């Protein structure tokens with residue numbers, strides 16, 4: 349670690365661990381409700397559990413991206429973070445807004461728009477919070493001694509993500525218009541600007557872990573950014589098929605969204621190629637596992653499973669079913685959750701000075717969570733295909749079908765237990781690192797040379 353202000357990132361990462369644990373608990377509440385055991389209904393109705401589960405996901409991922417930026421930007425800019433105190437204030441206020449939103453969901457204070465359930469007054473606070481963050485890292489870059497592609501792509505990704513939050517705050521009477529602009533946030537985030545954040549964090553990790561020349565890694569980054577925008581912007585049309593928008597979206601959305609997997613395939617090939625060229629035997633193997641895993645699993649979850657329901661002929665049947673949940677889980681996990689877990693695995697030992705990188709707990713955490721997530725995706729797929737067949741092909745009633753597919757959620761719970769064991773081990777290992785203390789962190793030389801590879 350080059351600068352002591354990078355330690356701010358640790359507290360963002362610790363917050364991620366807490367919010368991820370809560371998210372998983374709400375996943376189980378819904379899993380049991382789907383199985384017919386909706387015992388908590390009077391306190392936590394399904395809609396509240398769902399909004400809490402997905403919003404916690406978005407908040408912990410954003411917290412992780414912010415932590416990553418606070419770690420990466422000073423190092424890439426060659427200076428301390430512009431204002432460390434402001435970063436702590438920003439984290440605390442983010443937690444306060446998040447907790448208020450979650451309590452609000454339980455009291456039926458929500459907007460009912462999937463993924464954008466946070467009530468409007470809190471949206472304004474989110475905007476202020478994010479502006480403070482953007483200002484802090486922006487000033488660090490501005491006052492810094494160095495510019496790099498990785499740093500600028502990360503900044504542009506974060507800034508555009510902040511700006512794209514705004515279309516979701518416009519009020520419409522018309523449901524089609526409301527839905528239309530909701531996708532500017534949801535789709536253009538995960539299939540647009542978040543991919544820039546992903547590409548740049550992956551680039552940083554690959555530079556550090558493989559030792560391949562920055563020029564080579566950053567050249568790939570431009571290509572990926574290009575393909576992402578070329579396919580992802582008009583690819584928004586895959587959400588406009590049947591919501592009351594003009595018919596041309598069937599062709600536009602179908603064509604461009606079918607190209608989107610190429611960006612994710614590019615990302616996977618990029619990571620694999622850099623790994624093969626690696627000239628460095630970096631001792632932190634588990635960070636490399638998460639990095640490579642992210643590149644590959646994002647292609648499976650977003651690229652492959654996204655393509656599976658993106659053509660209008662298919663989406664007509666699968667829209668809004670558990671097929672969407674199947675894809676949503678693996679895509680968010682592979683692309684963004686694994687990315688945040690990768691940077692945490694890389695940076696925590698450096699910040700705390702404890703080299704707990706290749707122990708049994710960290711390796712099992714990687715494998716169990718991934719095998720568990722593959723199982724969960726399979727369970728959603730079986731439930732989803734059955735749902736589509738019975739409800740959309742046979743014309744059976746929604747609730748009758750939900751009863752028929754209850755049994756498949758037993759599989760989801762089992763796979764979820766495996767997944768959760770992995771996450772518990774990950775958090776256990778994170779806690780075992782302890783908190784960073786001044787003077788304890790590893791220097792770049794310690795990091796690469798002093799520890800022999802264990803694998």
Ligand code: HEM
Pocket residue numbers: 371372374375376378379382398401402405669672673674676677680681685760761764765767768
């Ligand atoms: C043990 C862990 C988990 C369980 C049991 C679980 C279960 C569930 C259930 C039952 C739903 C509701 C599906 C419906 O609408 O009927 C859901 C939604 C969702 N979950 Fe999870 N989940 C877990 C972990 C995760 C993780 C780790 C992620 C992300 C990385 C995630 C992302 C999502 C998303 C994005 C949705 C919304 C899907 C959609 O839009 O249809 N979940 N989850």
Ligand code: HEM
Pocket residue numbers: 462463534538539586587605606608609646650651653654655656657658659663666667668669672675676679680683684
């Ligand atoms: C990391 C990237 C991605 C993530 C995190 C992601 C996640 C999600 C989530 C959570 C939803 C449900 C949204 C909602 O209903 O509000 C969704 C819907 C959808 N996604 Fe993705 N996705 C990604 C990439 C892709 C890609 C590359 C494709 C196409 C090739 C795709 C195709 C679709 C389609 C067609 C829907 C609509 C499903 C429906 O009609 O119910 N996704 N995605």
Ligand SMILES: [Fe+2]
Pocket residue numbers: 535539583584586587
């Ligand atoms: Fe999309």
